[in-house]
Amino acid sequence: MKTSFYDLNFNDLCEFVQKNALNESVASNLFNWHYKKKNLTKCTKDISKTALALIDDKFDFELPEVDLVHESADKTVKFLFKLQDGSKVESVLIPFHNKYSICLSSQVGCAMKCSFCFTGKQGLKRSLRPSEIVGQFLMAWNWLAENRPGEERILNIVFMGQGEPLHNFDSVKKACEIFLSKHGTSIGYQKITISTSGYIPGLKRWADEIPGVNLALSLHSPFDVKRDELIPINKAYPLEEVMKTIDSIPLAKKQFVTYEYLLIENFNDNIEDAHATGKMLKDKRAYINLIPFNPIPDSTYKRPGNERVAAFKEVLDTYKIPTLIRETKGDEVMAACGQLNSSEIS
Ligand code: SF4
Known part of the structure; x- marks a missing residue:
């Protein structure tokens, strides 16, 4: 073979x-x-x-096939790719200032079963090979060249699509090595971000094997009891241990860790939660992304109103932690964070 x-x-x-x-x-x-x-x-x-x-x-030289493409009015593009064995995964091109970030999948489905996540509902089917990860990037690039000529500029790569990237560490590492190679796409370390739910076995390999790549943690709550509900692997890898492991990863000059915080109305968007988050992160090289929850089918979680989101951010501002309220892109095509589920649109 x-x-x-x-x-x-x-x-x-x-x-x-x-x-x-x-x-x-x-x-x-x-x-x-x-x-x-x-x-x-x-x-x-x-x-x-x-x-x-x-x-x-x-x-x-087989690459994933483009099975479906959804374009939204804000220029976000969601791809459904068909792999050689017939499995399907999704990737999303997210526009910013005439350039794009690409959100890549690392697994077909996901084993982590986060309660807010559409992908988690699929369970894990299998992990992707490096070629299937790199292939999403190359096919998206070529789609841009054909459909939006002159706009084929994918300058950032984020592993935030389907799957827990650190649960498929070897393939994600090799894909990063390919992206980083100066003989090829030559993408800088700081232009690649891997997002994890807090999978400690992968975090322990970070410093030695993928140093310099940006790390994002799906935090979503500073309290274990709430995190246990949102991210069930928190029971195996509690937040305190996750934070200790992250703190042991050396950061380059000007590098910081991004903490993703999904805001769910009347669950984790209270002022008390904001203060606890601020206290936990105030002395760290931290950057917080607040993400108002994107509705998924059959979920009781609700998106908070803008005033609650703004109030949460105001509290974090008092701790002087750079915090951004992430603008939702692509939600009209179910391409926003936690909404990827290839089985639903195939
Ligand atoms: S949020 Fe990420 S880690 Fe959690 S189930 Fe979804 S894809 Fe998996």
């Missing part, structure tokens, strides 16, 4: 080149062709026929 070319980072490819006594420029030419130039066709340039034949024999 062939290996996917897109499962290889640059070092893997160099090893293949060395082992087969190919010209050492082959690795950089291939990365340049497929990742810098974003060509989806096979590379035919500056590579000998012998090398091409060997590459053809060993690797396949």
Whole structure:
């Protein structure tokens, strides 16, 4: 069986080149062709026929297929991708100032079962391979080139789609290595953010294996009793331990950790919760994103009114923690945080 070319980072490819006594420029030419130039066709340039034949024999270049595309009025684009085994995952392009961030999925479904999350309702089907993660990026890029020519600028990558990225650490790590490679997309460390529900086994690998990549924690409450309800793995990995592990990860100059806080009316949007959050984060290099809850089917949670959201932020401001109320983009196509569930639209 062939290996996917897109499962290889640059070092893997160099090893293949060395082992087969190919010209050492082959690795950089291939990365340049497929990742810098974003060509989806096979590379035919500056590579000998012998090398091409060997590459053809060993690797396949299959990428996820675009199954459905939803565009919303604010230019958000939600993709439903079909993978080789027929599984489906979603990715979202989020526009900002004529550029885009892309929100990538790391698993088909998710094992974490967060109570506010549409994806969690699916359970975990399987984890994605690096090629299926990198493939979402390449296909979205090419969709932009075809449909919004001149706008193919995806400058930020966030792992906030379907799945708990740290529960699929090896594939997410390899995808990051591919994105970071200066021979390819050359995306900077600080332009990649991995969001976690607090999966400690993955957080423990962070400092050694993906240093410099931005970390976002789905906090949602400073109290274990509320977090247990929202994020059931909090029972196995309580907040205090999660925070200790995060504090042990060294940050680069000017780097901070983002704390995502989903505001649910009359559940975690009280002034007391805001003060407890402020006290917990005030001495840390923290940045808070407040996200008013996005409705999902069959949920009793409600979105708080703007005044409650503003009041929560005002309390955090007194602790001098940079806090942003995240503008919801794409909710008309169910592409906002916690709303991804590929089984519902297939
Ligand atoms: S919020 Fe994230 S970690 Fe929780 S169930 Fe949804 S996808 Fe999984």
